[in-house]
Amino acid sequence: xxxxxxxxxxxxxxxxDLTMAVNAAVTLERPILVKGEPGTGKTQLAIEVAxxxxxxxxxxxxxxxxxxxQGLYEYDAVARLRDSQLGDDRVHDIANYIVPGKxxxxxxxxxQPVLLIDEIDKAxxxxxxxxxxxLDRMEFYVYETKKLVTAKHRPIIxxxxxxxxxxxxxxxxxCFFHYIKFPDMDTMTEIVDVHFPNLKKDxxxxxxxxxxxxxxxxxxxxxxxxxxxxDWIKLLLAEDIPPEALRGEGSxxxxxxxxxxxxxxxxxxxxxxxxxxxxxRTNPQ
Amino acid sequence: MLxxxxxxxxxxxxxxxxxxxxxxxxxxxxxxxxxxxxxxxFLARTTLxxxxxxxxxxxxxFGAYFKGVEDSLADLFQEVPEEWLxxxxxxxxxxxxxxxIEAMGxxxxxxxxxxxxxxxxxxxxxxxxxxxxxxxxxxxxxYGYNPEGVRIGQHGSRNRSAxxxxxKREYRxxxxxxxxxxxxxxxxxxxxxxxAREGAADQLDLDATIDKTARNAGLLDIRMVPERxxxxxxxxxxxxxxxxxxxxxxCEEMFSAARSEFKHLEYFYFxxxxxxxxxxxxxxxxxxxxxxxxxAHKYGSDYKLIFVGDATMSPYEIVYAGGSVEHWNxxxxxxxxxxxxxxxxxxxxxxxxPRERWEYTPSTKLIRDLMGDRMYxxxxxxxxxxxxxxx
Numbered sequence: 001x002x003x004x005x006x007x008x009x010x011x012x013x014x015x016x017d018l019t020m021a022v023n024a025a026v027t028l029e030r031p032i033l034v035k036g037e038p039g040t041g042k043t044q045l046a047i048e049v050a051x052x053x054x055x056x057x058x059x060x061x062x063x064x065x066x067x068x069x070q071g072l073y074e075y076d077a078v079a080r081l082r083d084s085q086l087g088d089d090r091v092h093d094i095a096n097y098i099v100p101g102k103x104x105x106x107x108x109x110x111x112q113p114v115l116l117i118d119e120i121d122k123a124x125x126x127x128x129x130x131x132x133x134x135l136d137r138m139e140f141y142v143y144e145t146k147k148l149v150t151a152k153h154r155p156i157i158x159x160x161x162x163x164x165x166x167x168x169x170x171x172x173x174x175c176f177f178h179y180i181k182f183p184d185m186d187t188m189t190e191i192v193d194v195h196f197p198n199l200k201k202d203x204x205x206x207x208x209x210x211x212x213x214x215x216x217x218x219x220x221x222x223x224x225x226x227x228x229x230x231d232w233i234k235l236l237l238a239e240d241i242p243p244e245a246l247r248g249e250g251s252x253x254x255x256x257x258x259x260x261x262x263x264x265x266x267x268x269x270x271x272x273x274x275x276x277x278x279x280x281r282t283n284p285q
Numbered sequence: 286m287l288x289x290x291x292x293x294x295x296x297x298x299x300x301x302x303x304x305x306x307x308x309x310x311x312x313x314x315x316x317x318x319x320x321x322x323x324x325x326x327f328l329a330r331t332t333l334x335x336x337x338x339x340x341x342x343x344x345x346x347f348g349a350y351f352k353g354v355e356d357s358l359a360d361l362f363q364e365v366p367e368e369w370l371x372x373x374x375x376x377x378x379x380x381x382x383x384x385x386i387e388a389m390g391x392x393x394x395x396x397x398x399x400x401x402x403x404x405x406x407x408x409x410x411x412x413x414x415x416x417x418x419x420x421x422x423x424x425x426x427x428y429g430y431n432p433e434g435v436r437i438g439q440h441g442s443r444n445r446s447a448x449x450x451x452x453k454r455e456y457r458x459x460x461x462x463x464x465x466x467x468x469x470x471x472x473x474x475x476x477x478x479x480x481a482r483e484g485a486a487d488q489l490d491l492d493a494t495i496d497k498t499a500r501n502a503g504l505l506d507i508r509m510v511p512e513r514x515x516x517x518x519x520x521x522x523x524x525x526x527x528x529x530x531x532x533x534x535x536c537e538e539m540f541s542a543a544r545s546e547f548k549h550l551e552y553f554y555f556x557x558x559x560x561x562x563x564x565x566x567x568x569x570x571x572x573x574x575x576x577x578x579x580x581a582h583k584y585g586s587d588y589k590l591i592f593v594g595d596a597t598m599s600p601y602e603i604v605y606a607g608g609s610v611e612h613w614n615x616x617x618x619x620x621x622x623x624x625x626x627x628x629x630x631x632x633x634x635x636x637x638x639p640r641e642r643w644e645y646t647p648s649t650k651l652i653r654d655l656m657g658d659r660m661y662x663x664x665x666x667x668x669x670x671x672x673x674x675x676x
Contacts, residue, residue: 085504
């Protein structure tokens with residue numbers, strides 16, 4: 001039993017509730033399902049947990065064509081057929097043609113690994129159901145070699161979802177759940193501090209103000225999130241923009257500089273410009 | 286010890302199961318929640334809640350249970366118990382206060398304002414920051430409607446105690462009590478699958494490979510085939526605006542489920558009924574229209590036609606030329622829908638209104654007749670029947 005506790009890292013701020021969820025999952029050796037707005041650091045969480053606890057990380061990125069079986073193993077029948085043509089001796093042992101997937105790799109790990117199953121909602125709707133036994137008992141059966149693969153150490157499994165598909169109840173019951181909510185001003189200040197330790201206080205305050213104002217604009221298709229904010233601040237620093245420019249000389253109707261980093265959608269940019277324009281017209285200086 | 290809490294969660298409408306309760310107990314046994322109430326709250330939340338839409342519900346139940354305020358369960362059902370409010374107010378108010386309320390426009394007026402404020406709060410993103418009764422500007426606090434008694438939000442504790450975390454109820458705007466999730470819709474839509482091979486050849490065709498290899502004197506000759514895709518084509522026509530506003534949610538769900546399920550999905554919008562043109566973008570509905578005839582010509586008769594609409598309108602809008610509420614239509618809607626139905630023999634109408642109400646709207650009956658009785662309620666069972674009809 002590990003007495004490791006995850007408390008965030010030097011580059012990742014974890015709120016109390018997130019820490020609790022991760023630690024519960026680590027202690028009880030059950031998967032943790034992480035949801036939240038895009039760009040709030042769901043995928044990053046697994047990487048940080050692995051580095052904080054000093055454990056190897058296995059990443060399995062899910063695509064719309066991914067099958068559950070691919071995480072376990074694949075039988076490369078074509079290679080075997082070809083070898084048989086060439087008279088290769090390997091052909092007599094079917095085990096030579098079983099290619100382990102990410103879950104198998106994690107199960108074989110010599111120390112307890114962290115397994116990231118990224119964006120599980122991208123896969124087919126039955127995908128989570130096909131993994132129930134594997135996640136529950138942490139074992140699966142290889143039919144070709146009649147071998148039962150059992151995890152040497154139950155991996156810490158972090159599953160992320162963007163909510164594109166709803167997940168089945170049976171699957172949810174086996175997981176701890178955490179919804180990363182959008183950080184409030186204080187948490188955000190900490191997050192930015194961690195990434196840009198030498199940032200001037202006034203620039204940060206102004207940047208955050210401008211950022212939350214943009215987020216408050218109604219009707220945005222994709223609200224800027226933490227990762228966009230960090231990119232934006234990086235740009236502001238690179239361009240050496242003074243804090244006063246962000247404030248827009250006291251008028252609330254100024255467009256923040258380099259706002260292209262915050263708004264990623266043509267319609268949003270358009271909407272935003274329109275609103276600023278309207279605002280200027282109704283509140284002339 | 287947690288059993289009453291567990292049952293309270295279930296009574297409050299959460300789908301918490303024994304598995305989760307056991308997990309929570311196991312976690313507590315391992316000392317995960319030893320330090321403080323805050324920790325216990327976080328632990329219970331991560332264990333028992335499985336979807337962000339349930340977070341708010343959980344916070345309310347947790348708050349109610351651990352404050353011992355059991356009757357605040359009343360607002361779990363999102364209604365302001367008006368009768369009860371009234372009694373409470375009558376009891377608590379002094380004569381002068383009652384006079385002051387009269388000056389404000391009376392109790393009814395206040396209730397209306399209260400209701401409005403409540404609705405506004407549901408819309409707002411910020412949650413917690415605008416609670417009725419917590420701000421000095423709210424008439425409800427000022428005239429002695431104790432928010433504690435009214436149970437619309439609670440006093441934020443003055444100290445930073447644990448209770449505050451769930452009393453903030455930050456997840457409020459995510460709450461939903463949908464009867465029909467996209468998952469259910471998708472599962473129902475899956476029946477409407479007919480697989481065909483098309484696209485890039487990326488799968489091994491074992492039979493053809495064996496055959497070719499044998500013909501090739503035993504030298505390997507690998508054959509590939511394209512993956513199987515759902516080849517069903519769907520033409521989806523959605524009613525938008527007007528009386529459909531109540532059903533926007535379910536239609537969005539239906540739409541998003543259908544969109545990811547079918548490779549060939551074409552969708553168009555209409556308002557109330559089908560006329561000579563439909564449109565794809567609601568913001569440009571007046572400038573960018575697609576003539577209905579073009580649609581019928583462009584998409585072959587192998588498309589399955591699905592209408593989604595509440596079929597609630599004046600019968601004139603269906604049977605008379607010029608009956609449309611939005612424009613002057615040269616030909617009655619009934620003619621247009623017949624044209625579409627002639628082109629697409631496989632067609633259904635999905636109606637989000639409950640079936641019991643269909644009898645009371647003449648337009649619904651008219652459309653049912655036009656559709657040849659192929660109208661189904663937009664529920665899982667109705668969707669199932671509709672899909673069977675489309676097969």
